Amino acid sequence: MGYIRHDAIIVTTWDSKPLEAARKKAIDLGLSVSGPVTSKMNGYISCLIGPDGSKEGWEDSDLGDLARAEWKAWAQTCDADEIYFDWVHLSYAGDDPRDTRIIDQSKHD
Numbered sequence: 001m002g003y004i005r006h007d008a009i010i011v012t013t014w015d016s017k018p019l020e021a022a023r024k025k026a027i028d029l030g031l032s033v034s035g036p037v038t039s040k041m042n043g044y045i046s047c048l049i050g051p052d053g054s055k056e057g058w059e060d061s062d063l064g065d066l067a068r069a070e071w072k073a074w075a076q077t078c079d080a081d082e083i084y085f086d087w088v089h090l091s092y093a094g095d096d097p098r099d100t101r102i103i104d105q106s107k108h109d
Contacts, residue, residue, distance in 0.1 A: 002055025004094030007068060007103070009049035013085035019045050021083055025074050029067040072104055 011022045019036055026033045026049045035047030049071065052064030068089065075087055085106070092100040 002057040002061065003096075005056050005091055005096075006051040006094050007064065007089065007091050008051050009068065009071065009087055009089045010046060011049065011085050011087045012044055012046040014043055014045070015084070016045060018078075018083040018085045019047060021078075022075065022085055022087070023047050026067075026071050029071055031064070031067050031071065075106065 009026075011019060013019050013022075016036070023033050023035070032050040032052070033047055034050060036045045037047070038045050049068070052061060052067075054060035054064060072087075072089065075085075078084075088105045089103040090100065091103050
């Protein structure tokens, strides 16, 4: 028996080209993606790589974890001169709504 945790990645940039690359990689990995969403000011655009919806410890959850890990490994190897975006991986709500955590985030020099 598992419990619910939501894991999502939010991606933000000012250029549609890197956002589309991030979206395409997530879709290629079988992750659910929404957006792009444009901010009301300064032209930022974002997308959401959504939760897999499976209970923790179940096979589908493990597959979602692996796909998110592969997306993050790809994102961390992107050359910031060629493709630049900020991202954050959050874990939140579900069966323990008071436990929200930043799991990982972009690391730029």
